[in-house]
Amino acid sequence: MHVTHLSLADFRSYARVEVPLDPGVTAFVGPNGQGKTNLVEAVGYLATLGSHRVSSDAPLVRVGAERAIIRATVRQGERQQLVELELNPGRANRARINKSSQVRPRDVVGIVRTVLFAPEDLALVKGDPGERRRFLDELITARSPRMAGVRSDYDRVLKQRNTLLKSAALARRHGGRSLDLSTLDVWDQHLARVGAELLAQRLDLIAALQPLTDKAYEQLAPGGGPVALEYKPSAPGDAHSREGLHDQLLAALTEVRKQEIERGVTLAGPHRDDLLLKLGQLPAKGYASHGECWSYALALRLASYDLLRAEGNEPVLVLDDVFAELDARRRERLAELVAPGEQVLVTAAVDDDVPGILAGTRFTVSDGGVERV
Template sequence: MHVTHLSLADFRSYARAEVALEPGVTAFVGPNGQGKTNLVEAVGYLATLGSHRVAADAPLVRSGAERAFVRAAVSQGERSQLIELEINPGRSNRARINRSSQVRPRDVLGIVRTVLFAPEDLALVKGDPGERRRFLDELLTARHPRMAGVRSDYERVLKQRNTLLKSAALARRHGGRTLDLSTLDIWDQHLARAGAELLAHRLDLIATLQPLADKAYEQLAPGGGPVLLEYKASAPGAAHSREDLYGQLLEALAEVRKQEIERGVTLVGPHRDDLVLRLGELPAKGYASHGESWSYALALRLASYDLLRAEPWGAEEAPAPDGRRAGEPILVLDDVFAELDGRRRERLAEHVAPGEQVLVTAAVEEDVPELLRGARYAVSGGTVERV
């Protein structure tokens, strides 16, 4: 699977951009601040409905414009599809597939799969738990597009439950009437059901990813590991099946209900969990050097890439209802090589060069290893030209 044409309108710095792409390696080269990352960010948005740089959609729309458009022609074997996303900050986004009647944006998930490594990924090792939860859940959705619905259901229930808890907390603090919390048991069940589904998939993902991450780190930094991925749940227990996880979550929610009512927030569930990254016997966060942290973050992305490449038809047992099946992911390396020494550059290049489509950004041509010298685009002043 690869993108054959990318079209942008009012996306980031581009009033308009049309870029023809092909299989293999494509590098976007130009000084910083000229729009290289905007191009690969758009490809990533098609795959995840989110940006690796910002949490909200508003910064993705060019200043002065009301909305932005991202379109891509995607080739998979003998089949071609056109994906169109309309980004409307503050309102619902819109999507089309093959110019058909409007579909839900999440219906495009699974058509394009990407693995993107960027300087922001250092936060996977050094940042807050939310960064690592996002990493897990985006990879989950790449493997199982239907998980977008599970995540949405969980977030909806969590929001409703937090609203009820917040109202109860405010009533207590201000000496008002006691709220009827009889519905909290129902919300507990909904939260535990959706949470158990999400947890089961996260645990399975980590077990699958673990040996791949360890192998990738050894390739990048021989003798520097091993690496260990350890899931730290807010609801303690050893359950792995969905039903057992459901019971474990319900029990944990019951135990913290008093504190939740006092604080007005849900204290247990996948939204409070963490992925602990260990290097040897120590947690990488706080102990790994800058270089080790970079290698660890890159190893996680390479492990994700290897996992999705090993599942070229996706992890689902059956294709999507419309017959779609995922293909090999597009690998995006956004301004990565400037942060790596020569040895790591070459090892990374050897690992990814055989990929069906690899998109690279670099400030200077010399940063791109010889193995990845494929098609070239010069990016400057809002223009993208093939060289």
């Protein structure tokens, strides 16, 4: 699978830009702040419905514009599709596939698949649990696009349940009449049902990623492992089936209900879980060196790429200004590992940051323009 054309309107710094893309390696080179990352960010947004740089859509719309358009032509084998997203901060986003009538934005998930390497990846190892949950859930959705709906359902149920708990907590603190919490049992059932589906997918993903991550780490840092991925649930137990996970989560919600009513927030569920990354016998976070953390983050991305490729849909590899962050050895090793990809998009501030093995199509990016060399 590869993107053959990218079109942006009022996205980030671009009023309008058209970029034809080839299979193989394409490098966007230019000084910082000229819009290189904006191009690959747009490709990533089509894959995940989110940005790797910001948590909301508002910064993605060019200053002074009301909306932004991302449009891409995608080829997989002999099949070609046109996918379009319209970003409307403060209102619902809109989507189209092959110029058809509107579809839900989540319906475009799976048409473009990406694996992104970026300086922000260091947060996978050093950052808070939310970074690792996002990594898992985006990869789950890339493997199975229907999970976009499950994630959306979980977020909706969690929001409703938290609203009820917050109202109960406020009433209690201000000495008002206790609220009727009979509906909380209903929301518990909803949360356990959807949460169990999400948990089952995460556990399956981690089992598939474990050997691939260990292999990738050995390729990047020979003799530096082994690495281990360990899921840390907020609902204790060792269930793996959806039924068992449902019962486990429901029991945990019952156990913490008193504290939830006091604090006004849901205290158990996939939204509070973590992925423990171990290097040898110790957690990487807090114990691994800076270089080891980089190798671990890169290994997770390489494992993601290998997993998606093995499952039959090779993703676009995006390397956003990542080589400038690496020492010479890791830079060359990473380049060797990603060079065979069907489509590799690289951004760099200067030509020297792009390893020679990644020679291919070059664009210069400056003064709001994108020009093929």
